Amino acid sequence: MAQRHDPCDPPILDEDLEYEGGVRPGEPLPDFDLVTTDRGRVQKSDYGRIRPLLLHFASITSPASATAIPILRELHDDYRDRIEFLTIYDGEESPGDRYPEPATFEDKLRHARALLARDRIPWPVAVDGIQGTFKTAMGARPTLLWLVDESGTIVRELHALDAIGLAGALERFCADPARASEEPTRPSVASRLGIEAAGT
Secondary structure, three states, rough: OOOOOOOOOHHHHHHHHOOOOOOOOOOOOOOEEEOOOOOEEHHHHHHHOOOOOOEEEEEOOHHHHHHHHHHHHHHHHHHHOOEEEEEOOOOOOOHHHHHHOOOHHHHHHHHHHHHHHHHOOOOOOEEEOOOOOOHHHHOOOOOOOOEEEOOOOOOOOOOOOOOOHHHHHHHHHHHHHHHHHHHHOOOOOHHHHHOOOOOO
């Protein structure tokens, strides 16, 4: 069985931010066309034309998601008129008896609806395909967020568990989007918060 970690363990925070796979700032957001929890659809073309997008991956069995979504709800209250929020349901991080690994898309959709209800998510939740195609294209990690500008370009990677850093980054982006690419895109959360990794 894979080892599970506390989502706030500093080495795990740094591991996610220093991950070298997937899309990077300056690259276009990959195309997507996904079903939402209300059986609507969302596409890349639906976002970014008027307001930037904050993209988040989650699952109902992810400790990181359980920690991040309340932070994002507070930010949504402050930024919903300036930034679009979208969560992608990407499968089970810690499957169990109640929420096993989805065998079908309907299973995955049912789990996504449970997440929406449990965490009272006020923005759209879309469901990645059963093979996790969009997650693979993004190189998604449990605690990363992507900030996408109106041109469809990824401008920042942010850490969902760093509430202070995340709020500051969104405020600076809204004040001056052109400077977003000048900021560090994958800073060390552990060092920024003054936390020392275990064993150091």
